[in-house]
Amino acid sequence: MDDEVRGYLAELVDRARGVLGDDLVGAYAAGSVGLDAYQPGRSDVDVALVVARTLTGPVKRALVDRLRHEALPCPARGLELVVYRRDVAAAGTSGPGFEVELNTGATMPFRVTYAPADRPVADGHFWYALDRSILHQSGRALVGPPAAEVFADLAxxxxxxxxxxxxxxxxxxxxxxxxxxxxxxxxxxxxxxxxxxxxxxxxxxxxxxxxxxxxxxxxxxxxxxxxxxxxxxxxxxxxxxxxxxxxxxxxxxxxxx
Structure with a gap:
């Protein structure tokens, strides 16, 4: 992970805390950053936020407004952000279970999804539980408890x-x-x-x-x-x-x- 990405992640955490306050349990780098395989110019920045309780619609929208590329330019191809409640992260279930999902970046199509039911089945519902399994093993805590204590693995x-x-x-x-x-x-x-x-x-x-x-x-x-x-x-x-x-x-x- 280079210094530009490190600085971006620090600012992302500060902005998320500004929106979520004490409801922010932790923030975790996933994907290539978590697996120590980030490739500039090719990799995305994958981040999972964990919150204490269900987010309201206004809070979800405020988080998207603060973190989307137009407000916080992503130095990578794009940001793939997913927010989970702590009980979902700890359950080890196979469903999507997210509070909000945001894809945003200079060369990434913008997409925001505010509930799993709004995610088209054709786009795949398997990504999230697999990502949580990777986070359990290799998530990099940006703030909060170690990832292995927050994310349960799959059966x-x-x-x-x-x-x-x-x-x-x-x-x-x-x-x-x-x-x-x-x-x-x-x-x-x-x-x-x-x-x-x-x-x-x-x-x-x-x-x-x-x-x-x-x-x-x-x-x-x-x-x-x-x-x-x-x-x-x-x-x-x-x-x-x-x-x-x-x-x-x-x-x-x-x-x-």
Missing amino acids: PGDLRRLLAEALAWWLALPTPPGDGPAPGAEDAVLGACRSLVKVRDGRWLSKVDAGRRLRERGEHADLIGRSIAARHGGPPPSGPEARDFQRQVLAEVAAIH
Whole structure:
């Protein structure tokens, strides 16, 4: 995490505290920052706020107004912010369970969702519980108690089911025709690597580190190597290659009991 992101997160916490006051239990860096894999120019900044009680509509809107990119410019591709009540974070449930979700940034489509029921099913409801599992393991506390004390992990069966849903969601996305390089296919491959390492080894790694672990074991070394190189400017793999790998991972994840 570079100094610009560190300063941004400090200001974000100050602004969140200004809106939420004593209801702010903690703020946690998730995603690539939490997993120590932040890549300038490519990564998002993922933040989870934990609050003591249900937020009112005016408080939710005030928080969005204070944290959206136009009010607090994000130095990364964008900010992905999710707010949870403490009891939801501690429950280890598989539902979305958020109070408010905000996506905002210079190159990120703006989206705000004020209740899980407003989140389109087609956009996936599995993200949130998986993110909370990552936070349980690797969340970086910006303020408040350690993340492992605030976020409960998923039960193994829920974890496998949600990972299978995520892989199926990726497989349903349209891909460019033909067998040429497909932008974004590298993330599809490396995201599948992360899912596979989690169910096999019981630990969340960054996408690239998960790919490296599988490659070191001699699994799909060429495809994974090209996918890692694509994150630094190399050509991505083709859509058919990525989908074939995802299908293999989905089959293994779904078969594990």
